[in-house]
Amino acid sequence: MxxxxxxxxxxxxxxxxxxxxxxxxxxxxxxxxxxxxxxxxxxxxxxxxxxxxxxxxxxxxxxxxxxxxxxxxxxxxxxxxxxxxxxxxxxxxxxxxxxxxxxxxxxxxxxxxxxxxxxxxxxxxxxxxxxxxxxxxxxxxxxxxxxxxxxxxxxxxxxxxxxxxxxxxxxxxxxxxxxxxxxxxxxxxxxxxxxxxxxxxxxxxxxxxxxxxxxxxxxxxxxxxxxxxxxLHNEPPAEIIYVVKPGDTLSSIAQKYNTTVTKLRELNDLSSSSILSVGQILFIKAHPFTDITNHWAEDEIAKLTQAGIIKGRTSTTFVPGGKVTRAEFATLVTRAYGLQRFASGEEPFADVKEGSWYEPYVDAASSTGIINGYDTGSSLVFRPNQDITREEMAAMMVRAEERQSGSELSKASLTFSDKEKIGSWAEEEVAKAVGADLIMGYPDGSFKPKGSATRAESAAVFYRALDY
Structure with a gap:
């Protein structure tokens, strides 16, 4: 890293x-x-x-x-x-x-x-x-x-x-x-x-x-x-070290902690013939989520959770298909990239309320050029509670990456079956996001640019940005 x-x-x-x-x-x-x-x-x-x-x-x-x-x-x-x-x-x-x-x-x-x-x-x-x-x-x-x-x-x-x-x-x-x-x-x-x-x-x-x-x-x-x-050791644990109890098997431990026997063996350097002993200590890099098993982003979500980078909607669920609002994603990008508002002044967006939890993050993302908002003709709005689309997510990530690196990302040639649905404003940034392997298409060959980005997709984007 x-x-x-x-x-x-x-x-x-x-x-x-x-x-x-x-x-x-x-x-x-x-x-x-x-x-x-x-x-x-x-x-x-x-x-x-x-x-x-x-x-x-x-x-x-x-x-x-x-x-x-x-x-x-x-x-x-x-x-x-x-x-x-x-x-x-x-x-x-x-x-x-x-x-x-x-x-x-x-x-x-x-x-x-x-x-x-x-x-x-x-x-x-x-x-x-x-x-x-x-x-x-x-x-x-x-x-x-x-x-x-x-x-x-x-x-x-x-x-x-x-x-x-x-x-x-x-x-x-x-x-x-x-x-x-x-x-x-x-x-x-x-x-x-x-x-x-x-x-x-x-x-x-x-x-x-x-x-x-x-x-x-x-x-x-x-x-x-x-x-x-x-x-400083005072925050909630995401992982545990398990002490083997009478009657435990690798299978029962794996099931209890939503992991697999193979992963337990790999992490603890155990052979297929290894026998557990009472009192033995096992490292368990297990995620607590019951709703991501066999999900396409299971590894990404698990690793980011284990690293202390993301957490679930509850202690046992991640809700991978849950939607992410524009305010939530702007906040995530602002904090991840350490964005700061350059100058004080009037709120640029008519629908971002003063004192709202997301106001400083949206303002910082706007001030640094990560977000632009929507021009309604009479005012500029951000639509904070609207689900962020995949093309919007791609654009924000590319702008943040380029701002931090100081260099322009290379563009990929887009071959998605629905590439004509990508907004003209976002086409170049989607090409850069794909070229940088930040965002992928779907198995059917589509990109779904207007589709709402999910929590799993957001996690995967940051996983790739972190070069895990």
Whole structure:
């Protein structure tokens, strides 16, 4: 996702906000909450570093963070605290947050409760001895391996949050800096948690870090510690992490969350022969909508919902065939593209009431040339409550895209069976929208320019504009 897409995401989130979180009802109240990203619409990101036995790159990382005045979060191991205590003290002295990453980096899912407690307590005691600071209340499981027993043990040890990530740089494999930077920038969303490492194996991290910081700053992202990120973690979840219960099957879970067994297997890296175990944690990228299964725009709607960009008419229905008014679409475009009214003055449209919820958005879209309205002869009107047509939607999107990019979109040759029904005023913009793959025709070869655009079609247009 490039800068254009990132800006669009922010604007859309301001209008349709729901993001990812751990579902607190799916684990015991004493358990640590499992977090992969914060539920926030603010453009913030937490850079996190797992420290291991050698910590070879700590000083280079700290120098870069200091150069850019960025605070990060470091998850410590007991082996690292023993091997390079002076470097770890420097981490704390420079104001970065500390977290617990275990003592010897074992797979916690294979330990007893007592063994997990020992791993956490020993690291906490050593961290206090070396830095004078606590690693509580955040824990990151070695390898990211967790289940309900791990969350329970972490919670009982005083770690209220178990921190995963939504962007893995895979730097420990020696990933080149350009690949690391692109992976972070392409996947960034508000509230992201980025995983990196301090060890010698992650040789690309020190050289990629300046580029990552500069690219994210160019997208107007602010860098925060996990403590700061969690303070913003306060909006309704769109996705959950499911803890397997007795009697559960992939089929029953998929049915419950309106997804498929295939999607569950792909997301959780499960083979066809995998057997679920009680307490196992499953990621479920499921949409809550019961009315889009097998719909042509199911994937687009689901992905935008999962990304926190759109939401349904109700908690369980999206109403894909529902119509979109001109005021609603103008509002969506205005917020998505960050349009501002250039000058104050009289309301340009006779039927846009002063103080109406859509007035500022319609005015901004008008002021920036995205909408023109209808000339009745005696006045200029907008018709805010009229359903937006497909040719109007195409025209507004093309104008907004060209305004943001500063360049003209290429036109496609229109071959629709009803192309003669496209208004002369909209023909060029429809050709550009088709050329940019923003809008498509129907299976019967028609475009239906005067037809009302649906919620599904609107979602698909923005999905394509975001280059998902």
């Amino acid at each position: 490039g800068k254009k897409a990132a800006k669009l995401v922010l604007g859309l989130i301001l209008l349709f906000v729901t993001v990812f979180a751990f579902n607190p009802t799916s684990a015991d109240a004493a358990s640590s909450q499992f977090i992969t990203k914060a539920n926030t619409t603010q453009k913030v990101v937490a850079l996190t570093f797992d420290d291991g036995a050698d910590g070879a790159n700590i000083n280079s990382i700290l120098n870069t963070l200091d150069d850019y005045d960025v605070k990060a979060t470091f998850f410590l191991t007991g082996t690292g605290l023993n091997d390079h205590p002076a470097d770890i003290k420097k981490i704390a002295d420079q104001g970065h947050q500390l977290g617990n990453h275990s003592y010897s980096h074992p797979d916690f899912t294979k330990l007893t409760a007592a063994q997990m407690k020992s791993e956490l307590d020993r690291t906490e005691a050593l961290a206090k001895q070396v830095t004078g600071k606590s690693t509580k209340p955040i824990f990151r499981a070695p390898y990211g391996y967790t289940n309900s027993a791990v969350l329970k043990a972490a919670g009982e040890a005083g770690y209220t949050h178990t921190i995963q990530w939504n962007i893995d740089t895979v730097d420990w494999k020696g990933t080149p800096k350009n690949e690391m930077t692109d992976k972070v920038v392409s996947n960034i969303v508000p509230g992201s948690i980025v995983l990196m490492h301090t060890g010698e194996g992650a040789a690309g991290t020190p050289v990629a870090l300046p580029d990552i910081i500069q690219e994210l700053e160019a997208l107007d992202y602010e860098f925060v510690t996990m403590a700061e990120l969690l303070s």
